[in-house]
Amino acid sequence: MKFSWSAKLGDATAKQVLTHHGVSHRMFTQINQNNGQILVGEKLVKPATKVKPGDRVTLIVPAETADPNVPVSHQPLTVVYEDAHVLVVLKPAGLTSVPGPSNREDTLVNRVKGHLVAGQEENLVPHIVTRLDRDTSGLVLVAKHRLANSWLNQQLADGRLQKRYLAIVSGNITTDHGMIDAPIRRATDGFNQIVADDGKSAQTEYWVRQRGTGWTLVAVLLHTGRTHQIRVHFQSIGHPLLGDELYGGPRELIKRQALHAYQLTYEDPITGAPRQFTAKMPADMAQVIQRAN
DSSP states (O other), rough: EEEEEEEEEEEEHHHHHHTTTOOOHHHHHHHHHHHHHEEEETTEOTTTTTEEEEEEEEEEEOOOOEEEEEEEOOOOOEEEESSSSSSEEEOTTTTSSSBBBBBSSSSSHHHHHHHHHHHSSSSOEEEESOOOOOTTTEEEESSSSHHHHHHEEEEHHHHHSEEEEEEEEOOOSSSSEEEEOOOEOOOOSOOOEEEEETTTEEEEEEEEEEEEEEEEEEEEEEEOOOHHHHHHHHHHOOOOOOTGGGTOOSSSSSSSSSSSEEEEEEEOOTTTEEEEEEOOOOOHHHHHHTTTO
């Protein structure tokens, strides 16, 4: 793939122009390792080559060929949005995001790869930018090539990419709005995460949407992206998610953690235009709410 920009800085190098447009140092390393190229006008140049304002600097990113160790799955994939650089898909609860020892044949990555193969795409390595736990449903952002993945992960790191969730937690939260600010690390004796002073900084903001008998519906904004962050944070304040067996949530009303990624906001990696996508609450969570009406 080719990406071109006009140099605007005086006394700049080709690399500085590309860095200004979000090409990270790590990305340069990957491109060098895979025989990528930099052009000024039509001339092949080194990254340190000086350019003049108005020069056209082009980055040629080699295609990512399919990994033979990642099988193609043609199981259903709900595509919410697609362009040349990204996919926004709706992941159902129960589907693992990436291949692992227990499932290498039919994960979200396998299904996206099947979609890319069917579309005869040049790049066949899906990059999951916003991964969800197996039993969490909702919107997932996928980069279709390594440069888009780099751009979007930069947005994730600096807060321009935001993920909002709906969660049904046990008990009644009395405050309408709150921030859970508590460090998280993995437990020493299990697969769960715990709140601990020696953990990594984590912040979860929430707004109460509705209260029912024994539960509260909250909208959640993640300010950090720690493993199981929403689940462990609400457990830590005495309100584990309904259905969340790992974190002690009651399972009478729903059999998986009641967590849904309902909104995704980011900037188009090429134009900078704002993008926002919203997905309605899934049926199993909606039934919990409806029983109260």
